[in-house]
Amino acid sequence: MSEQHDLLEDEGAGYLISVADMMSGLLLVFIITLVAFILNFQDAIQKQEKVTETQKSIVRKLTNREQIRKQLLLEIQSVLESQDIIVELDTEHGVLRLTEQAVLFNSSEVTLNESSKTNLEIISMVMSSILPCYAANPPDNSLCVHKTEFKGTLDSVFVEGHTDNVPMNSWRYKDNWDLSAQRAITAYRHMMNASTLSEMANTSGQPIFSVSGYGEGRPVVGHAHTEPTNDPVNRRIDIRFIMSPPSLTEAQRSIVEAGAR
Known part of the structure; x- marks a missing residue:
């Protein structure tokens, strides 16, 4: 009876470890995705700032004309x-x-x-x-x-x-x-x-x-x-x-x- 109980505990612990590993993996994927999103977002903002500044320059030139x-x-x-x-x-x-x-x-x-x-x-x-x-x-x-x-x-x-x-x-x-x-x-x-x-x-x-x-x-x-x-x-x-x-x-x-x- 004791051996069967120990076996069940081992199986439960293994299951919990698998779930923990899966959650850790998902969390890692989430973090990588979030970092990639932030980097892309910052890059998009920088590009938009460049476009906006260029557009402002064009408007200034048109106004000057x-x-x-x-x-x-x-x-x-x-x-x-x-x-x-x-x-x-x-x-x-x-x-x-x-x-x-x-x-x-x-x-x-x-x-x-x-x-x-x-x-x-x-x-x-x-x-x-x-x-x-x-x-x-x-x-x-x-x-x-x-x-x-x-x-x-x-x-x-x-x-x-x-x-x-x-x-x-x-x-x-x-x-x-x-x-x-x-x-x-x-x-x-x-x-x-x-x-x-x-x-x-x-x-x-x-x-x-x-x-x-x-x-x-x-x-x-x-x-x-x-x-x-x-x-x-x-x-x-x-x-x-x-x-x-x-x-x-x-x-x-x-x-x-x-x-x-």
Whole structure:
């Protein structure tokens, strides 16, 4: 009887030892898994911090480009006003608006009167004295010596044509969209003929200046008429400035791509 009792105790002790060993093993696995999780978590945090810092850097560069554009527009406006040419600015969207006091189109017409031609020539000369320093191929002269940080910041300049909302009644143009594009082309060609603006290039080696037409689709705020209205405010030319996006180093690009995974 004693031997049987001793046998049962040995079997029970062996069972407890097996359970204890199993629990120890599970605990060890748990600890290893927890350590691995903590290390991966710390690594993820470090990567995210790098991505966040890179993103902040990009935002700062974008904000700086917006500030550069605002200063550029204000400088052009100031010089034009000294020449008695009144323009309006939309610094948020980078638009220099040539009001009807600067450039006037008669209804359904693309022809420029002598006053508008003169003003466009002055506008062209003013931009020719300022904008090249913002191109990727600035001239090698004293004008840009103190503006080297602006090199390559200007990507595109759109000469935009607009119309009022009176339906087109001329056989020469299909509709207001066609009319607005022709107005933009007319203004563009007159400015290019009076300057060297066409020689400006962006960082991709492409011409900076181009044209676009919007018909009646983008009226001036407060001039969105529900009825056809012969409105000279909307028969206008806008000049829109687009800045180049900030470039990323290979290291910054790798960090951003890694963070997006």
